[in-house]
Amino acid sequence: MLYALEAQDLNLEGTELVTLSACDTGRGRVDLSEGVYGLVRAFQIAGSRHVLMTQWALNDPAARAFMEDFYARWLRPDADLHPAEALRATQLDWLDNADPVRAAPRYWAPYVLIERG
Template structure:
């Protein structure tokens, strides 16, 4: 029953993904626990992320724990900036994590201030 809300408020479910062929190199699910699945009787983990892989997506970025909205926003900003500069997904992810960890308190506060107003600093 796993699903994701799409921009037009529709829900895309695991069941709808089964049997589809997606020609996508990367999908990012930047919310809490998006990489978790449920065990089946055969001890397989079935979830949205696995269904995307079966449908042909080459790479997926997910979380397997609760995530903080502000930190996730910083991480995703850093990740996409690096992808746009031509870095590969793994390298972009690694460097984005390092950049987010190295933020100073005043930088995080500037980001928090913009975030609460709906404006992410550049």
């Protein structure tokens, strides 16, 4: 198990994207003076430029298929896409899919990209 305190001590400077595709990875503890502490913030502190996280529990087969589609799109050499563009395009492809699982928002909508300011 990886804790936020451990993640924030990693040296991730120059890292374009950290993907947290497990269930509820966007959840954190609220501190009224500091905001939300959690894995997303920890990876930003460690130096990741973008963190892709989830907002609720995932279906494992659908999550794997979504991540495969996202990375195939984002890492295509001829595409030169920002991770946010690849995420949006992947979500739109899933939304417009004839497969009812892929078209259902509960399978493609939990993914949110956070960019370090």
